[in-house]
Each structure stands twice: as structure tokens, then as C-alpha cells.
Amino acid sequence: MRSSIIKSALPALLLSFIILAPFLNKGFTIDDPFFLFEARHALTDPLHPTAFEMTLHCYPERVSKLAPTGPIMAWLLVPAVLVANNELGAHLMQLVMLWIAVFSTISIARAFEIKEPWSTLSGVILVAMPTVLAMAGTAMPDVPAMAFGVAGIERFISWNQTRKFSQATLSATLVGIGILLRPHLIVLVVIGAVLINGPSFSLSPFRNRLKALTPLILAPVISFVIALITKDPAPDSGSISSSALKYSFNSVSNIGSNVIALPIHWVLAMAFGLPWLALRWQRILWDRLSLLLALLGTFTTAIVLAAMQKFSITLSIVSGIGVAVLCDVLSDAWKRRDSTQLGLGLWLLIALPTVPYCHLPAKYLVVSAPAAALLLVREMVQVELKKAWFILCTTVVVGIGLGIAILRADETFTRIGRRAAIELVAPNVASGQHVWYIGH
Numbered sequence: 001m002r003s004s005i006i007k008s009a010l011p012a013l014l015l016s017f018i019i020l021a022p023f024l025n026k027g028f029t030i031d032d033p034f035f036l037f038e039a040r041h042a043l044t045d046p047l048h049p050t051a052f053e054m055t056l057h058c059y060p061e062r063v064s065k066l067a068p069t070g071p072i073m074a075w076l077l078v079p080a081v082l083v084a085n086n087e088l089g090a091h092l093m094q095l096v097m098l099w100i101a102v103f104s105t106i107s108i109a110r111a112f113e114i115k116e117p118w119s120t121l122s123g124v125i126l127v128a129m130p131t132v133l134a135m136a137g138t139a140m141p142d143v144p145a146m147a148f149g150v151a152g153i154e155r156f157i158s159w160n161q162t163r164k165f166s167q168a169t170l171s172a173t174l175v176g177i178g179i180l181l182r183p184h185l186i187v188l189v190v191i192g193a194v195l196i197n198g199p200s201f202s203l204s205p206f207r208n209r210l211k212a213l214t215p216l217i218l219a220p221v222i223s224f225v226i227a228l229i230t231k232d233p234a235p236d237s238g239s240i241s242s243s244a245l246k247y248s249f250n251s252v253s254n255i256g257s258n259v260i261a262l263p264i265h266w267v268l269a270m271a272f273g274l275p276w277l278a279l280r281w282q283r284i285l286w287d288r289l290s291l292l293l294a295l296l297g298t299f300t301t302a303i304v305l306a307a308m309q310k311f312s313i314t315l316s317i318v319s320g321i322g323v324a325v326l327c328d329v330l331s332d333a334w335k336r337r338d339s340t341q342l343g344l345g346l347w348l349l350i351a352l353p354t355v356p357y358c359h360l361p362a363k364y365l366v367v368s369a370p371a372a373a374l375l376l377v378r379e380m381v382q383v384e385l386k387k388a389w390f391i392l393c394t395t396v397v398v399g400i401g402l403g404i405a406i407l408r409a410d411e412t413f414t415r416i417g418r419r420a421a422i423e424l425v426a427p428n429v430a431s432g433q434h435v436w437y438i439g440h
Contacts, residue, residue, distance in 0.1 A: 005107050008116065012102045012123030016095065016136070019127070019400060023137045023407050024091045027414030032139035036090070038063065039077035049074035051232040064231070065238030065246065070180025070223065071230040073141040080139070090139040097147040098136050102126055104147070104154040105370040109377065111157045112340055118377040121392060125373040128396040131269045131362040132369050133403030137410060141181040142366040148178035149185045150370040153192060156215050160196050171215035176222030182367055183240060184353045186223075191347050192216040197339035248356040256304040258360035262351060263297060263322025264315060269362035271399035272348075272372040273325045278391050279379045280328060289331055290324045297323030329375060341378065347371030 028036065034056070041063075042049040049071045050064040076097075080089030102123040109119035126132065135142040152174030159167035178185040196212050210217075227240055238246075249255075267273030277284065284290045298320030305311045326348060333341035348371055351364040376395070380388040428435045 005103060005110065008106050008110075008120040009099075009103050009123050011120060012106075012127045013099050015124060015400075016098055016102070016127045016133075019133060019404060020091070020095055020098075020136055020407075023411060024095075025087050026091065026137055026407070026411045027418045028087060028090075028139055029410060029414045029417055030138075032090075034063075034067070035073045035077055035139050035141065036081060038067070038071075038074035039081045042071070042074045042078055043081065046075075047071075047230050048232055049230065051234060051237070062232060062234060062237055064234070065236075065243055067238075068183065068240055068244035068247070069141055070227050070240060072177050072180045073144065076144060077139060091137065094136045094138070094143050097144045098127070098132070100147040101143070101150050101370060104151040105373055107154045108150070108157060108370070109374055111154070111161070112374065112378070114374075114377055114381065118381055121380075122370075122373045122377045124396060125271070125376055125392070125399075126369055128399035128403070129271050129366075129369045129372070130399050130402040130406060131265070132366055133400070134406040134410065135363050135366050137407045140363065142363045145178050145181035145185060146367045146369060148174045148181060149188055149367050152176075152178055152215075152219065153188060153195070156192050157195065159215055160212050168215040172218040172222055175216060175219035176226070178367075179220060179223040180226060180240075182364070183244065184350055184364065185367055186220055187346075187350045187353065189213075189216040189219065191343050191350070194339055194346060195343035197343075244357070247358045250358050253304075253308060254358055255355055257308065258355045258357065260297075260301040260304050260315075260319050261360045261362075262349075262355075262365075263319050263326060264301075265322075265360075265362040265365050266326065266348065266372075267318050267322045270365055270369065270372060271395055271402075272376065273322050275376055275391050275395040276325045276329070276379065277321060279376075279383055279388075280332075283332070284324055284328050287328060287331065290327045293327045294320040294324035341375065344371040344375050344378075348375075 034054075037052075037054060038049040041052045045051055050062070050067050052063055053060040054063050054066065055061075056066055076093055077090055080087070080093065083089040105126050106119050106123045109122045114122065132143065132146070152171050155167050155171035155174060158164075159171055175185065175188055178188070193209070193213055193216070196209065231237065231239060263273070298316045301319035302311065302313070302316040305315060326345070329345040329348065330342065333339075333345055348365075348368050350368050351360065354360055354364050376392075380392060425435045
């Protein structure tokens with residue numbers, strides 16, 4: 001079975017390597033150094049990667065007060081730090097994480113009885129998500145969070161099929177690690193509870209499913225224990241929750257922009273909204289609820305953008321499309337009592353807990369990319385073959401094209417940071433001066 005899934009994963013693995021290989025030495029940028037400094041500190045204090053000070057906002061602060069994530073990313077980046085002056089280690093780690101996500105997604109497709117070649121193509125669609133490719137070119141925790149999250153759900157599904165203790169343990173550990181990488185992955189506990197309802201959704205089985213849910217119930221406990229053990233021991237230290245709250249609820253306008261960002265990202269950045277619309281546009285047009293919510297989403301987005309003095313009729317329409325698509329996924333699942341689609345649809349909304357945060361970039365949706373890929377292939381199986389292949393090919397080509405464009409732009413900007421390090425930072429530091437450089 002394993003060898004069969006590995007064979008199915010080969011097209012996606014090869015495709016991802018071909019795309020990302022030219023960017024394996026791409027420079028670091030934005031938040032990358034933050035996690036790399038944690039990794040460097042972990043070399044001397046492995047249990048407390050955030051137990052040091054960093055000047056991030058013009059004055060020194062404990063990193064534990066700034067990091068709304070656990071120690072996992074620091075540990076994953078230790079090999080990259082050991083290979084001095086070389087970005088290769090960090091980017092190879094991200095590539096391996098992407099491969100784990102591909103393998104797990106295809107394995108879930110098989111568990112959902114998605115036949116070939118569509119189970120194989122779920123991995124290809126995952127790789128073709130523009131934001132997934134973009135984040136695979138960084139040293140940030142989004143792709144590893146996706147990998148651990150989807151691998152944990154894959155083992156959770158296996159546990160419910162085999163009832164092997166080893167699968168339950170692995171599932172709890174993987175999801176627990178994923179939560180430490182991106183805390184909003186805790187929503188997977190709810191998603192797993194929906195997925196195990198089988199082909200027909202019903203509320204009644206929940207009363208008797210405590211044992212089935214054990215791995216996902218234990219996952220946050222594992223996260224909490226690891227966070228407790230690795231907490232910064234300094235008296236003025238922070239925690240994952242306090243760091244997240246530090247950057248949350250800063251402004252009502254932030255919440256408004258974050259709410260409209262979610263459907264926009266699913267259309268423009270995640271290669272899901274438009275192919276889903278192409279597959280189901282007739283049904284969406286006939287569904288009054290989807291149309292009503294699409295109009296509401298468009299109107300709300302227009303108001304929020306106008307309040308921000310950034311009014312755009314185009315983005316307002318895109319937001320409306322995103323709302324209609326997300327609504328269609330969930331309402332169709334509910335009407336058909338399809339717990340698999342309902343669980344995957346809820347997985348698309350996993351970034352909702354980050355709405356109060358200071359921003360909601362597309363990278364927070366990366367953890368939902370496997371669900372998007374699985375939903376698309378499940379729907380493609382249902383439509384006329386020629387239409388399905390046309391939508392598939394268009395989605396993959398356009399998604400990869402946008403992903404590469406983002407990577408190339410990012411690579412261009414990182415050259416500025418490298419030049420600053422060589423021409424401005426190093427000589428002045430060598431002469432005993434303090435240097436300020438804003439890498440953004």
C-alpha cells in the first residue's frame with residue numbers, strides 16, 4: 001500500500017522539485033530571520049529557543065513575548081543554521097515538508113475512495129497552489145504546519161479504520177506539533193470529529209465517538225505540555241497565547257479587512273475559488289442562499305474597503321465570489337449529508353480564529369490547502385471528463401505560473417537584503433557601530 005502511494009505521489013514530488021530547485025539558494029526575508037535566530041539560540045539552549053532578547057520594534061524584548069508559535073520551527077531550522085552562510089538547508093527542509101503534505105493528501109484521497117488518476121492529481125493540485133509554493137521558499141512555519149496537520153489527520157483516519165494504538169499516538173503527536181507551528185490548527189479537532197461521521201452526516205453518533213476522537217483530543221494536550229516544558233524561564237517572559245493577544249484586537253479596521261481577506265485569498269491566492277466556480281457555476285446560480293451571501297459579501301467588502309479609503313469594485317466582486325464558493329461547499333455538503341465534504345469545507349475556514357490578529361495574509365490559509373485539493377478532485381470526478389481535465393490543467397498551469405512569479409519577485413527583494421548585509425551592515429559592525437536596517 002505504501003509503495004503504491006509513493007508511486008502516486010511521484011508526479012507531485014517531481015513537479016515541486018522542478019519548480020523550487022532554482023530557488024533553493026534564495027535569500028531570507030521578512031520573518032525568516034526571526035525563526036532563524038530562534039534556531040541559532042536553540043544550539044546553546046535547545047529547550048528554550050525563545051529565551052533571549054531581540055530588537056524588533058526599536059527596543060529589546062524577550063522573543064517569547066513576540067513569538068505566537070512554539071519551539072518546533074526553531075528545531076526544524078537547526079540544520080540550516082549549522083550550515084553557515086547557506087540558505088540551502090532551510091529551503092530543503094521546506095521541500096521535504098511539502099513532500100510529506102503531498103504524500104499525506106494522496107493517502108487521504110485513497111481513504112476517501114478517490115480512484116486514480118484523481119488521487120494522484122490531488123497532490124499535483126496541492127503543489128500548484130500559489131501560496132503553498134511561495135511559502136515553501138521561506139523559513140516560516142506555514143508549510144511545516146500544513147505537513148504535520150494533514151499527516152496527523154491522515155493517521156487519524158487510519159486509526160479509525162484499524163484501531164491501532166500506534167496510529168492514534170502518531171496522529172496526536174503530529175497534530176500537536178502542527179498546533180505549535182500555527183496555533184489555529186487546533187480547529188482540526190472539530191474537523192476530525194466531522195470527518196469520521198462516514199458518508200452520511202448525523203449528529204447522533206457524536207455521543208459514542210469519544211474513543212474515536214481520542215487522538216485529536218490529546219493533540220492540544222501534547223502541545224500544551226511541550227509549550228510548558230520549553231517556556232522561556234525568565235520572570236518577564238511571554239507565552240504563545242500572550243504573544244498572539246499582543247498583536248490581536250488592535251483595531252476594528254483590522255478585523256474588517258481580515259474578514260474580507262479570507263474569501264479573496266481563496267479566489268486569488270489559493271487556486272480554489274475559480275476552479276470550484278467553473279465546476280459548479282450553474283448550481284451556485286440556482287442556489288438562493290449562495291447568491292444572497294455573494295451579494296452580501298460583495299456589499300460588505302465594498303463598505304470595508306471604502307472605510308479604509310481603498311475602495312475597489314474588482315476586489316468587492318472577487319470577495320463575493322469567494323463567499324459564494326465557500327457557502328456552496330458547506331451548504332451542498334449539508335444538503336447531501338456528506339460529512340467528508342462538510343469536514344473538508346470546514347477545513348477551508350481554519351484561519352477564521354486569526355481574524356482578530358493584526359493581519360490575515362494568505363499564508364495562514366496554507367494549512368487548508370490539502371482540503372482544497374481534495375475537494376476539487378472529489379468534484380472533478382463528478383463532472384464530464386473533458387471539462388474536468390480542462391479545469392484541472394488550467395488550474396495547475398495558472399497556479400504554478402503565479403507561484404513562480406511570487407517566488408521570483410521575492411528572490412528579487414531578497415537581493416536587496418543581501419546587498420545591505422554586505423555593503424552596509426558588515427563593514428559598520430566590523431568598525432564597532434550599531435546598524436539599523438529595515439528588511440521589509
